[in-house]
Amino acid sequence: MSGAEAPAPPRRRPRDRRQSIEAAAAAAFAERGYHRVAMQDVADAVGITAAALYRHFANKYDLFSSVAMGLVQGLHEAADEVPTPAERTPDEARREIDALLEAWTVATLGMRTTGGIYRWESRYLHDDDRRALRDEFAALRERLGGPVGVLRPELDAETLDLVCRAALSAIASVTMHRTAMPGAALRALLEHAAGDALACAVDPVPAVSSQAAEPSSPPRRRRDQLAQAGIALFGERGYHDVTIEDIAGVVGLTPSGVYRHFAGKAEILRTACERAAAVLDAAAEEALGGDEPLESLRVLERAYIAFAVDDRDLMDVYTADVGALDAEDQRRLRRLQREHVDDWVELLGAVRPDLEPREARTRVHAGLNVVADLAVALRHRPAADAKAWIRPMLEAVLGV
Numbered sequence: 001m002s003g004a005e006a007p008a009p010p011r012r013r014p015r016d017r018r019q020s021i022e023a024a025a026a027a028a029f030a031e032r033g034y035h036r037v038a039m040q041d042v043a044d045a046v047g048i049t050a051a052a053l054y055r056h057f058a059n060k061y062d063l064f065s066s067v068a069m070g071l072v073q074g075l076h077e078a079a080d081e082v083p084t085p086a087e088r089t090p091d092e093a094r095r096e097i098d099a100l101l102e103a104w105t106v107a108t109l110g111m112r113t114t115g116g117i118y119r120w121e122s123r124y125l126h127d128d129d130r131r132a133l134r135d136e137f138a139a140l141r142e143r144l145g146g147p148v149g150v151l152r153p154e155l156d157a158e159t160l161d162l163v164c165r166a167a168l169s170a171i172a173s174v175t176m177h178r179t180a181m182p183g184a185a186l187r188a189l190l191e192h193a194a195g196d197a198l199a200c201a202v203d204p205v206p207a208v209s210s211q212a213a214e215p216s217s218p219p220r221r222r223r224d225q226l227a228q229a230g231i232a233l234f235g236e237r238g239y240h241d242v243t244i245e246d247i248a249g250v251v252g253l254t255p256s257g258v259y260r261h262f263a264g265k266a267e268i269l270r271t272a273c274e275r276a277a278a279v280l281d282a283a284a285e286e287a288l289g290g291d292e293p294l295e296s297l298r299v300l301e302r303a304y305i306a307f308a309v310d311d312r313d314l315m316d317v318y319t320a321d322v323g324a325l326d327a328e329d330q331r332r333l334r335r336l337q338r339e340h341v342d343d344w345v346e347l348l349g350a351v352r353p354d355l356e357p358r359e360a361r362t363r364v365h366a367g368l369n370v371v372a373d374l375a376v377a378l379r380h381r382p383a384a385d386a387k388a389w390i391r392p393m394l395e396a397v398l399g400v
Contacts, residue, residue: 017046017048017056018056020046021042021046021048021053021056021057021063022063022066022067022070023114024042024045024046025037025042025063025064025067026067026070026071026111026114026117027045027113027114028041028042028045029064029067029114029117029121030113030114030115030116030117030121030175031113032323033120033121033240033323033324034060034064034117034121034124034238034240035124035238035240036323037060038060039053039054039057039059039060039063042063061124061126064121064124064125065125065126065129067114067117068117068118068121068122068125068129068133069129069132069133069136071111071114071115071117071118072118072133072136072137072140073136074107074110074111075104075107075108075140076136076139076140077107078103078104078106078107079100079103079104079140079143081103082096082099082100082103084096084146088146088147088150089150090150090151092147093147093148093150093151094147094151096146096147097144097147097148097151097195097198098191098195100143100144100147101167101171101191101194101195102187102191104140104168104171105171105187105190105191105194106187108171108172108174108175108190109174109183109186109187109190111175112174112175113175114175115172115175116175116176118133118172118175119175119176119319119320119372120238120316120319120320120321121238123236123237123238123241123320124238124241137168138161140168141161141164141165141168142161144164144167144168145157145160145161145164148160148163148164148198152198155204156204156205158204158205159202159203159204159205162202162205162374162377162378162389163197163198163200163202163393164198165373165374165377166197166198166200166370166373166374166393166397167194167195167197167198168194169197169366169369169370169372169373169374170190170193170194170196170197170366170367170369170370170397171190171191171193171194172369173190173362173365173366173368173369173370174186174190174362174365174366176365176369177361177362177365179358179361179362179365180358181358181359181362185359186362189359189362189363190362190366192399193362193363193366193397193399196396196397196399197370197393197396197397199396200392200393200396201392202389202392202393203388203389205378205381205389206378206381206382206385206386206388206389207381208380208381209380209381209382222251222253222261223261223262225251226247226248226251226253226258226261226262226268227268227271227272227275229247229250229251230242230247230265230268230269230272231272231313231314231317232250232313233246233247233250234269234272234313234316234317234321235312235313235314235316235317236313238320238321239265239269239317239321239324240324242265243265244258244259244264244265247265247268266324266325266326269317269321269324269325270325270329272314272317272318273317273318273321273322273325273329273333274333275314276307276311276314276315276317276318277318277333277336277337277340279303279307279311279314280303280304280307280336280340281336281340282303283299283300283303283304283307284300284340284343286299286303287299287300287303287343287347288343288346288347293347293350293351294351294400296347296350297344297347297348297350297351297398297400300343300344300347301391301394301395302387302391304368304371305371305375305387305390305391305394306387308371308372308375308390309375309378309383309386309387309390310383312375312376312379315372315375318333318337319337319372322334322337341361341364341365341368344364344367344368345357345360345361345364348360348363348364348398348400351400352399352400355399363397363398363399364398366397366398367394367397367398370390370393370394370397371390371394374386374389374390374393375390378390
């Protein structure tokens with residue numbers, strides 16, 4: 001044999017390279033948000049060069065949209081494993097519902113650290129992609145609505161869809177928090193919460209109001225006008241896609257006029273988050289001062305539902321854009337958010353002493369997520385009707 005070294009075997013691209021890239025990107029987007037993730041960050045996480053990454057995805061948006069559609073496709077694949085009976089008798093429908101809830105819960109737990117991008121980061125999808133994503137979720141609800149409609153023939157199509165939305169939202173809530181529970185217990189609790197939503201006695205979905213909503217009086221102080229404009233724009237587009245010029249234009253000021261009231265966009269965001277924290281803290285103070293746990297819990301319920309329905313933009317900003325603040329403000333506001341959840345857990349534990357604290361916390365997160373999703377779904381209905389419809393569903397998911 002000659003002393004020459006044998007040629008190195010050719011490097012082969014892993015067959016699952018694209019899936020590895022999407023998994024790394026999903027984790028990064030969920031943790032840091034769309035705007036704080038660079039393609040190089042994803043390449044480094046996968047252990048490839050940026051050039052290799054661009055062979056799979058044209059740009060960051062291409063990667064992000066692929067991740068978003070891929071996650072919902074995972075839910076469809078889970079549902080595809082559940083056979084559709086040739087004839088849906090009530091017993092067959094119950095088994096099908098149980099199997100679908102189990103399949104979706106297992107799939108969602110598998111994407112627990114990444115599924116939260118649907119709540120906040122989907123704002124950055126282009127209109128066509130956002131519509132496609134909505135269609136995919138509507139198809140999931142329709143799949144569940146088939147057997148649920150057999151057991152609940154009194155529900156019209158629109159109400160059935162909303163009930164199914166609540167059930168899926170209860171399951172999806174696990175992507176919004178990190179409460180640790182044994183896997184089997186967590187799965188069972190989420191399935192029960194979703195099942196309680198499906199069984200909830202509700203009135204037909206309120207009709208869309210034929211009258212325009214009464215316009216609220218605009219704030220008189222210029223600073224408050226700017227904060228209100230910023231909240232609305234942040235809620236619609238996301239913090240990073242709004243400029244000082246955008247906010248100034250809504251109020252009829254020049255950008256320099258904004259700086260007479262706020263140091264910058266971040267201060268407007270911080271002001272919005274502090275306002276939301278104050279609203280929720282006031283409700284908690286009233287609730288915790290009561291003597292009857294169930295009525296105290298209902299004080300919190302009414303306040304949170306009113307917040308979600310009446311101040312939807314503010315709630316979205318408070319829960320979605322805190323990560324855009326500096327580290328100290330983030331820590332302070334996230335602590336306030338946790339303390340508010342603690343208030344709910346304390347009251348729910350008093351109403352349902354059979355629940356251990358982790359179970360109560362998981363139920364609370366499920367209920368709050370359902371309120372947020374239903375407030376969006378009912379945004380074109382009269383506010384009083386929307387609040388009345390949401391409340392029994394919240395109590396069902398809490399298990400009250």
